[in-house]
Amino acid sequence: EVQLVESGGGLVQPGGSLRLSCAASGFTFSRYSMNWVRQAPGKGLEWVSYIYSGLTTMLYADSVKGRFTISRDNAKSTLSLQMDSLRAEDTAVYYCARVSSPYGDIDYWGPGTLVTVSS
Amino acid sequence: DIQMTQSPSSLSASVGDRVTITCRASQGITIELSWYQQKPGKAPKRLIYAASNLQSGVPSRFSGSGSGTDFTLTISTLQPEDFATYYCLQYARYPRTFGQGTRVDIK
Numbered sequence: 001e002v003q004l005v006e007s008g009g010g011l012v013q014p015g016g017s018l019r020l021s022c023a024a025s026g027f028t029f030s031r032y033s034m035n036w037v038r039q040a041p042g043k044g045l046e047w048v049s050y051i052y053s054g055l056t057t058m059l060y061a062d063s064v065k066g067r068f069t070i071s072r073d074n075a076k077s078t079l080s081l082q083m084d085s086l087r088a089e090d091t092a093v094y095y096c097a098r099v100s101s102p103y104g105d106i107d108y109w110g111p112g113t114l115v116t117v118s119s
Numbered sequence: 120d121i122q123m124t125q126s127p128s129s130l131s132a133s134v135g136d137r138v139t140i141t142c143r144a145s146q147g148i149t150i151e152l153s154w155y156q157q158k159p160g161k162a163p164k165r166l167i168y169a170a171s172n173l174q175s176g177v178p179s180r181f182s183g184s185g186s187g188t189d190f191t192l193t194i195s196t197l198q199p200e201d202f203a204t205y206y207c208l209q210y211a212r213y214p215r216t217f218g219q220g221t222r223v224d225i226k
Contacts, residue, residue, distance in 0.1 A: 035215070044206065044217055044218075044219050044220045045155075045157075045163065045206055045208075045217040045220075046217070047213075047214055047215040047216065047217070050213060050215075059213050059214070061214055062214075095162055095163075100168065103151075103153075103168050103169055103210070104151065104210045105151070105153040105165070105168050105208055105210040106153070106155075106163075106165065106208065106210075107165055107168070107174075108165075109162035109163055109164075110162060111161075111162055112162055
């Protein structure tokens with residue numbers, strides 16, 4: 001059974017940093033590309049970042065480019081998102097999401113972790 | 120970026136009703152569109168991929184159609200467990216973009 005479990009969310013002050021992690025199990029993690037998707041309270045879904053299975057490509061939404069860094073450790077089946085220079089508008093539930101192969105959409109989601117940016 | 124315009128933003132329906140939700144892409148995306156259902160406090164769940172393919176385990180009352188720029192999600196006979204918010208996702212290009220969502224609630 002595919003499982004994705006995020007951790008690392010919490011309350012952080014504006015300008016601060018936070019690192020999210022996603023532990024993957026139930027599939028061969030190294031063979032799948034991954035995304036982070038977020039959802040602000042009461043709002044819709046927003047794609048945040050993508051990393052290729054082989055680590056050669058990372059992509060970011062304009063809203064986070066230069067502030068967030070996606071990474072992965074295929075040996076540990078772990079996806080990460082380093083978030084720096086956080087702003088109030090980054091407050092959201094962050095989902096780890098697997099890229100479907102071969103289609104390219106999202107087939108599995110973690111339950112999400114809440115990040116709150118507030119003073 | 121590809122913009123996804125989803126409509127309606129909300130609708131009220133009764134159990135047994137037929138419900139149709141549409142998504143329009145700002146440029147052609149062939150059939151690279153998926154539909155998701157999200158219930159409060161839960162992660163989205165994939166219903167349809169490649170515009171019309173039903174995800175394994177999803178009831179057959181859900182169906183998808185369309186190609187190019189215009190897509191439709193249909194629930195043939197609404198059940199109590201279908202009251203939720205639905206999103207479309209285009210995956211033809213990065214950045215991936217979602218529709219704004221359609222909330223389906225009880226009339």
